[in-house]
Amino acid sequence: MESHASGSGGESPAAAAERLEEQRIRRLGPLASVELTTGARLAPMPAKPTLVDFFERRFGAVANHCLQSAERARVNGAKEETVFACLIHDTGMTLRRPDHGFWAEALYRPYVSERVAFAVRHHQSLRFFPAPEYGYEYPEIYVQLFGADYVPEPYIQAEYDRARNHPWYEDAMQLVVNDDYSFDPDARPSLEPFIDVIGRHFQQPPEGLGWDPSPSSFMWRTLMDPSRPL
Ligand SMILES: [Fe+2]
Ligand SMILES: [Fe+2]
Numbered sequence: 001m002e003s004h005a006s007g008s009g010g011e012s013p014a015a016a017a018e019r020l021e022e023q024r025i026r027r028l029g030p031l032a033s034v035e036l037t038t039g040a041r042l043a044p045m046p047a048k049p050t051l052v053d054f055f056e057r058r059f060g061a062v063a064n065h066c067l068q069s070a071e072r073a074r075v076n077g078a079k080e081e082t083v084f085a086c087l088i089h090d091t092g093m094t095l096r097r098p099d100h101g102f103w104a105e106a107l108y109r110p111y112v113s114e115r116v117a118f119a120v121r122h123h124q125s126l127r128f129f130p131a132p133e134y135g136y137e138y139p140e141i142y143v144q145l146f147g148a149d150y151v152p153e154p155y156i157q158a159e160y161d162r163a164r165n166h167p168w169y170e171d172a173m174q175l176v177v178n179d180d181y182s183f184d185p186d187a188r189p190s191l192e193p194f195i196d197v198i199g200r201h202f203q204q205p206p207e208g209l210g211w212d213p214s215p216s217s218f219m220w221r222t223l224m225d226p227s228r229p230l
Helices: 013-026 051-058 061-073 080-088 100-111 116-127 141-148 154-164 170-175 194-202 217-226
Strands: none
Touching: 013 061, 013 141, 051 194, 061 080, 061 100, 061 170, 061 194, 080 116, 080 170, 080 194, 100 116, 100 217, 116 154, 116 170
């Protein structure tokens, strides 16, 4: 069995897989993230920021990839809740890359349906497990990176086991199958066709994201100004 720390540079394969995902997104354009961007370079935010404001001013190339994924889901005839899940699925990466599915789930949970939160969280682990019934194959790049006999880390395996036996497994898999091929560097997708989708699936707080009392409000403030000294 492969070691769980056999990825490049001693990082775990799960972490290496997330680094690979970020690299693919970075080919789409600059990545606005806490790690890479200082507040000084970021566009000012309105007094009551909406999710659309974060897409336009904070999500950088992650927004491009997520829009490509949402568009793919729409073309493939996915239900609108899945289209929305695809739209937000990697935006947690602009906060932190490791375990980006978990970060995104925590960020969005107060504002979206439980199904959407479930799908966003589990897309991170489900990509390690082929699902022929959905036409999803184990990524060849993972074979090259981690070896053919790689066994995912126990927490990834446990996530998979829980998701696989959950009634919303289908929701998460619909996200996974519309995720993997959404890295066209020439695509310039627009948020415009998804404004109504956001309106129907995201509960915008009237105070503005970051200024409402939800459990993840502080995370939106961090995204707003990652360089705040305190
Ligand atoms: Fe992802
Ligand atoms: Fe993605």
